Amino acid sequence: MARYDLSDEEWQMVEPLLPRPGKGKHRVDDRRVVNGIFYVLRTGAPWRDLP
Structure with missing residues (x-):
């Protein structure tokens, strides 16, 4: 896990909010x-610069 990735506890709060696969x-x-998405928002990096 990278330095600023969501923790398991944070992910458990976010995951139910995502749409179900269809x-x-x-x-x-x-x-x-x-x-x-959070990385881009935090750093201001362009999408094309994501690894």
Whole structure:
């Protein structure tokens, strides 16, 4: 886990708020996407600069 990623306790609060998977492409890792969103918001980095 990276320095500012959501802890397990934080993730347990956020996960129920996400939409349930439906039709369409299978989502691989919602937690990784949410951590990426928070990283961009915190640092101001452009999306294309995400690792």
